[in-house]
Amino acid sequence: MTLAAPASRPTIRTQPRFLRVWGSQSAGALADQILPVALSLYVIRQGGGAGAVATILAGRAVALVVCLLAGGVLADRVSRTRILLAADVLRAVAVLTTVLVLDRLPLAALALVTAGCGAAEALSRPALRSLVPALLPDRLLERGNAFVSAVHRGSAMLGALVGAALVAAIGTPAALVAAGVLFALGALAVAGVPDTATAKPTGGVLADAASGLREVRRRPWVVAVMSAVAVQLFAGTAPALVLLPLIAERDFGGELAYGVVLAALAAGALPAIAVAGRWRPRRPGLVGMLALTAYAALPLSLAVPLPLPVTAACFAVGGFTVELYFVYWLSALQRAIPAGARGKVLALDQLSAYALLPIGYALTGPLVAVLGDRTTLLAAAVVTAAATALTLLVPGVSRFADPGPEQVRAD
Missing domain, CATH: 1.20.1250.20 (MFS general substrate transporter like domains)
Structure with missing residues (x-):
């Protein structure tokens, strides 16, 4: 009689749904950091001062405050992967559209761009945090959360450098295109990932x-x-x-x-x-x-x-x-x-x-x-x-x- 081989212990590498979501969030987190850096440097190049930079940054902050609780409620009612997909698509469209009309936009209008992207970010945050346990076995939960935290910290570091370098080397439009493409790649990565958790209205x-x-x-x-x-x-x-x-x-x-x-x-x-x-x-x-x-x-x-x-x-x-x-x-x-x-x-x-x-x-x-x-x-x-x-x-x-x-x- 032959003994069955022991089942291999699960690892992060054997969790394709998590890896796709993680890859999607990696791209989006990088783009989220490129965007405010590129727009802040743009308004300074256009002669804006501290007030103009503050307006750009405040757009995202206001959207986070207003939409975060709504994102938590939405994550309990709608497929979380669909929320992540929609958030990336909305940000990609908003940023790439901004590139096309950048020269004709008043500086104050750029705050609407950061506000729209901040709203999408706020809606996706609770969805991501509540989705991770549905994508991983319990023994991998801490490691999965560490992966997510690490990529956000790493993206904050890399995104600031990439955004500033792109603006310095080839201009703000190129930096915005890079952010828009990253959002689009994030949407492609998460598209089709099933959400096995049942959303229950509360x-x-x-x-x-x-x-x-x-x-x-x-x-x-x-x-x-x-x-x-x-x-x-x-x-x-x-x-x-x-x-x-x-x-x-x-x-x-x-x-x-x-x-x-x-x-x-x-x-x-x-x-x-x-x-x-x-x-x-x-x-x-x-x-x-x-x-x-x-x-x-x-x-x-x-x-x-x-x-x-x-x-x-x-x-x-x-x-x-x-x-x-x-x-x-x-x-x-x-x-x-x-x-x-x-x-x-x-x-x-x-x-x-x-x-x-x-x-x-x-x-x-x-x-x-x-x-x-x-x-x-x-x-x-x-x-x-x-x-x-x-x-x-x-x-x-x-x-x-x-x-x-x-x-x-x-x-």
């Missing part, structure tokens, strides 16, 4: 949001951290990203330096994934929030005249601290929030983070006009560090967990 949107809000309000440490991150994006990220292309053009020699600094921000996040995965401190909140105060290095490095390599290193530090915080924070929410409310709370966490970002973009131009870029950036650094550090005064934050009586006294 309760109303307002009722779902209210139940998620109740879970957040029951935990002051969650409210404190969400609020601090919202302030950080408003006061730190918005001024830094608006003024970076202008400072790169003025002090660092041009457009390629802009891409280098953005790439450093993404590159700094990659080692943080490995560190957070291996090191589990007793007080992850203390480690995460103290690390996050170093995010003030972004605006501070632009306020003080520094060589390009030093500025890039400061942005890399910022990327590292954000990713270190995020791994501990996401794991804490997954443990603390009941399964029935987990998705809604995670959606609210992302929404709260983006809520003030469009306002930060909008205010940066007027503040620079009144205070100058250096004072604006110095103030941004102070507010960013202070808002983050103050959360440690709230019981539970240092542990990223609901505090018991003894923890309240200790914190």
Whole structure:
């Protein structure tokens, strides 16, 4: 009698549906980074200042805030792969159409392009996150999520460089064509991938949001951290990203330096994934929030005249601290929030983070006009560090967990 050969253990390489979706998202993530870089440099070439760049960036941020919750609801009602396909097709059409009429578009209209692409991105994010478990066996779930996270971080680094290099070498239209083609390739990759998960309509949107809000309000440490991150994006990220292309053009020699600094921000996040995965401190909140105060290095490095390599290193530090915080924070929410409310709370966490970002973009131009870029950036650094550090005064934050009586006294 011959014994049957043992079944081989599944690997990512043996999951063709996941690999197609992963390839699709890789192309789309790269294009998502090329687009804002190319358009920001374009408006500067056309004579636009901080206000024009802020308008371009704010378009995407507003769309994310408005459409993210709708994307979560849609992902529970419609085939997730169809959502991913539609989002890529819409972005490809929008970007390639923009190339054809770019010379005739007013600068302000470009914000509509980034807003449309941001809306498609917001609708596809919940679909992707809820689709991954349907594409992989349970034992490969963590590895699959790591693949998705890694490609987004890597695309952020590569896309910034590619976008800046294309604009510098052959112009904005070529960079936009590259983004449009990548979106189209993403659509082709995901087309026909079946979604084996059954979409089931749930309760109303307002009722779902209210139940998620109740879970957040029951935990002051969650409210404190969400609020601090919202302030950080408003006061730190918005001024830094608006003024970076202008400072790169003025002090660092041009457009390629802009891409280098953005790439450093993404590159700094990659080692943080490995560190957070291996090191589990007793007080992850203390480690995460103290690390996050170093995010003030972004605006501070632009306020003080520094060589390009030093500025890039400061942005890399910022990327590292954000990713270190995020791994501990996401794991804490997954443990603390009941399964029935987990998705809604995670959606609210992302929404709260983006809520003030469009306002930060909008205010940066007027503040620079009144205070100058250096004072604006110095103030941004102070507010960013202070808002983050103050959360440690709230019981539970240092542990990223609901505090018991003894923890309240200790914190």
